[in-house]
Amino acid sequence: MTVSEFFTIASLILGCFFFLAGTVGLLRLPDTLCRLHALTKADNLGLGFIVFALILQSQSVLESLRLLVIWLAALLTSSTASYLIGRHTLLSRDRKDSHL
């Protein structure tokens, strides 16, 4: 196994681990805001590791850059989305049918 193959597989495994962590957090944490925190951070990190693994395997600089751009786009939209959900949840506390 070459060095790059080793790091690719390691990176993929880490990525899977973080995705799993995110889902576990989503299911097991008690509060909407906690779940938000866990999911956003873990998922984006997981995606980052997977993108890193793919960059290690890519055939050209252009492809690596493209992968990086995809990850950055996902980060941008995820973080904005989680901010919006978080803000909305904070402003919605005490609504009688919300469980927070």
Add this chain to the structure above:
Amino acid sequence: MILDWLVVVLLVILSLTILLARDLFWVVASFITFGLVLTLAWSSLQAPDLALAEAAIGGGLMTLFLIDSLGFSDPEQTSSAGGFPITKLQGLTALGSMIVAVPLLRAFWAGGAVSPGLGPLVEQKIELSGVEHPVSAVLLNFRFFDTWFEMTVILLAIVALQTLRGRTPRGDSLPSGQSDQVLTWFARLLSPVLILFSVYLLWRGKHAPGGAFQSGVVLGAALSVLALTGYQDFLLRSPVVSRLVVTLGVVGFSGAGLFPLVLGGELAELPSGWAGDTILIVETMAALSTGMSIPYLLVALQVPKDKVQCEERTS
């Protein structure tokens, strides 16, 4: 193989959820998720144009429309409506679908020769069409009529929805005039990129998956981001212009379809040397009008008539 089965299982679970769930928001969220999983299904069927369109629509635009429509309904309806989950009609429909599915499944598992479909025929004639990508060739030349009438149907839908003008949804979280800093920053960062991306998709349609429809929905997404984050002036300030742009698609197709009659040819017979350029122009107009229709439906239709036409009158 495993992938296909996983996708099917997810789709079936989601469909059941959509049909049986009591909380309307759960239904809407399931529908959005269904759209996303469907993107995966199209991808594994090697249908890039469909996958791109489904990603943009199911993941982006359907979301906007569905959650919008929730805003029009009573809050009591949206959470935990009671009663037995399946109505009689739903039960009958489900039974009917299953009965129809049985012979289909038997045909599927019986195997036998798979028809090559229209692929080879399209490959033969593709130089005549003016583009290199078979899906674009079919949509914009060989089956010009279909796309022409699809654009007309969209326009008719918008005209029909004008009757709902003036009804504001219940939860307009950010009335125009106020805007959150993060949203503003997000809109200013994402919209230009999406607009550029839609131009790229339009251009790409000639030789690779892409084309007018995908470009139009991405453009619609870009403009919707603007419209929903406080930049809706471009729609409201000049309703005439926004309505004109919405009609561009039908105008373009009609022009390209009817013009050959003037030259003595058949209806929608694109001139052979110029087919590629004609298609590009028509595609651009279609993309623009599809793109404009979406924020139009989201924002402009919600402004009551008196506010649009007579600003001086206080209501």
Add this chain to the structure above:
Amino acid sequence: MPSFVFGAVVVFLLANLAVGLLRLAWGPNAADRVLSVQLFGTTLVAVVLLLGRVWQEPWFDVLALVLAFLAAFPALSYNRRVPTRSEERHRDSL
């Protein structure tokens, strides 16, 4: 890199998604459900990127980009159309 490795990761991620459906069902809040949709969006970007390499199709990258860009839409729409407590009170008082 054998495509088997990428394929295994894809299967794992999809199983992850299937489990995430539970939150879609339980989440007592609309916010929890929007969160589940976020999970699907991000995971799908990863899945599509991996499948693009397994099947050697360049357009998967474009698809992943579209998915990444549009991942914010559910939250955006939720924010715009579902009223918060302060807005509800404001509206009810009008």
